[in-house]
Amino acid sequence: MNTPLPGYEEAAALVADHAAQLGRILPTLERVELERASGRILAQPLAADRDQPPFARSTRDGFACRAAEASTHRPLALVGAARAGDAPSGPLPPASVWEIMTGAPVPTGADAVMMIEHVETSGGAESRGAVAGKVRLLPPRSVEPGENIVAQGAQAREGDQLLEAGTVLQFGQIALAASCGYAALHVFRRPRVAILTTGDELAAVDAIPRPGQIRNSNAPMLAALVAAAGGEPWILPTAADNAPALDALLAPAATADLLLVSGGVSAGKFDLVEPALARLGARFHFTGVRIQPGKPTVFGELPRGAGSPSPTLPFFGLPGNPISSAVTFLLFAAPVLAALAGRRQSAPRFALARLAPPVDRHGKPGLTRFLPALCDFGSPAGQPPQVALVPWHGSGDLEAMARSNCFLVVPEEAHSLEPGDLVRILLS
Numbered sequence: 535m536n537t538p539l540p541g542y543e544e545a546a547a548l549v550a551d552h553a554a555q556l557g558r559i560l561p562t563l564e565r566v567e568l569e570r571a572s573g574r575i576l577a578q579p580l581a582a583d584r585d586q587p588p589f590a591r592s593t594r595d596g597f598a599c600r601a602a603e604a605s606t607h608r609p610l611a612l613v614g615a616a617r618a619g620d621a622p623s624g625p626l627p628p629a630s631v632w633e634i635m636t637g638a639p640v641p642t643g644a645d646a647v648m649m650i651e652h653v654e655t656s657g658g659a660e661s662r663g664a665v666a667g668k669v670r671l672l673p674p675r676s677v678e679p680g681e682n683i684v685a686q687g688a689q690a691r692e693g694d695q696l697l698e699a700g701t702v703l704q705f706g707q708i709a710l711a712a713s714c715g716y717a718a719l720h721v722f723r724r725p726r727v728a729i730l731t732t733g734d735e736l737a738a739v740d741a742i743p744r745p746g747q748i749r750n751s752n753a754p755m756l757a758a759l760v761a762a763a764g765g766e767p768w769i770l771p772t773a774a775d776n777a778p779a780l781d782a783l784l785a786p787a788a789t790a791d792l793l794l795v796s797g798g799v800s801a802g803k804f805d806l807v808e809p810a811l812a813r814l815g816a817r818f819h820f821t822g823v824r825i826q827p828g829k830p831t832v833f834g835e836l837p838r839g840a841g842s843p844s845p846t847l848p849f850f851g852l853p854g855n856p857i858s859s860a861v862t863f864l865l866f867a868a869p870v871l872a873a874l875a876g877r878r879q880s881a882p883r884f885a886l887a888r889l890a891p892p893v894d895r896h897g898k899p900g901l902t903r904f905l906p907a908l909c910d911f912g913s914p915a916g917q918p919p920q921v922a923l924v925p926w927h928g929s930g931d932l933e934a935m936a937r938s939n940c941f942l943v944v945p946e947e948a949h950s951l952e953p954g955d956l957v958r959i960l961l962s
């Protein structure tokens with residue numbers, strides 16, 4: 535190809551465009567119990583079945599009162615007690631208070647809760663649960679109307695839509711669904727992702743490699759990345775570096791929702807993946823990106839047979855070196871997978887961090903680089919996280935990748951990053 539390769543931003547924009555189109559065809563639904571819904575994509579809107587909180591709720595242990603009366607510092611009569619789980623009580627008579635526990639309904643007539651630490655009690659009110667005696671707000675404290683109370687419906691009104699389809703269900707969303715009475719949820723079926731690793735040099739993980747062979751680490755690595763990104767990995771047998779082997783294994787992959795081919799996309803004599811995809815009628819969106827590692831990455835779509843719900847099968851050809859495969863999966867394949875999975879947000883995740891030594895000055899100009907790095911997210915409050923490069927021996931260095939937890943982004947135009955610079959990191 536003589537056309538210039540896109541840079542990272544251009545390739546990412548292309549991927550985002552195609553992902554948006556591919557994401558228009560939503561996956562079918564399935565129903566899962568709430569306890570099994572973590573990490574799944576919500577396929578229905580989630581609505582509040584009642585006001586939240588369902589009653590005016592005390593946020594403190596103390597005494598429900600009228601703020602104006604309490605702020606006079608006159609002793610007020612203790613006339614009742616409300617515990618969490620009690621039905622809403624009241625009305626509160628004039629010049630009186632009601633003992634109240636965190637989470638209990640505030641009696642009608644009360645408009646504030648004095649904290650137990652801020653009052654003095656007498657005449658029996660000292661003992662918890664007593665409903666006789668006096669309670670006085672200690673000067674100089676005062677209490678404002680609404681203090682220590684969350685009003686009924688302050689968080690949500692009955693019928694409000696709280697989550698939209700396409701939301702990733704994590705602990706917060708699951709707690710919310712539980713509070714609204716959803717014991718099970720409709721979620722999108724996970725996209726099935728075919729993983730085809732190629733290479734004459736590859737031995738199975740459980741085989742003893744012959745001289746010159748290496749173990750196939752990309753198949754389980756990509757399966758882990760796919761699962762983490764919400765897909766269902768489908769590992770195909772490894773393809774040898776010849777056209778008939780590739781053709782035979784690409785054919786059944788056509789039933790997948792996304793196809794990942796690892797290896798065989800460089801310009802070498804045995805890099806036969808692009809021609810094999812072309813034989814199946816591939817439309818290529820790009821056949822390389824100005825990044826390192828991962829320059830030979832290929833992205834495109836294969837036509838599907840008539841009657842298929844989605845007209846094309848998106849595919850990626852990922853360079854076989856493990857760090858190249860991982861980086862290009864995170865940058866390009868993960869957003870497409872997210873869109874196919876029905877997710878609303880699907881861009882790769884980046885963060886800012888402060889660069890610690892050592893720095894790397896070996897970059898080729900004109901390429902955005904993604905270098906294995908270790909980010910310490912435990913920086914003191916107000917400080918960005920600290921990131922340091924992990925020393926590595928190139929994109930085949932599995933040991934370096936296993937010691938890293940992110941990739942440091944060296945922009946195309948940045949010839950020297952210095953310790954202390956604020957830099958971008960790609961998160962997995």
Ligand code: AMP
Pocket residue numbers: 731732733735736748749750751752753796797798799800802805852853854855856930
């Ligand atoms: P390729 O992209 O096919 O030229 O592969 C580049 C290099 O990545 C090869 O020389 C292998 O060392 C390595 N490689 C390719 N496929 C795999 C794999 N499935 N697992 C581990 N390493 C691989």
Ligand code: MG
Pocket residue numbers: 732733734775797798804854
């Ligand atoms: Mg190869």
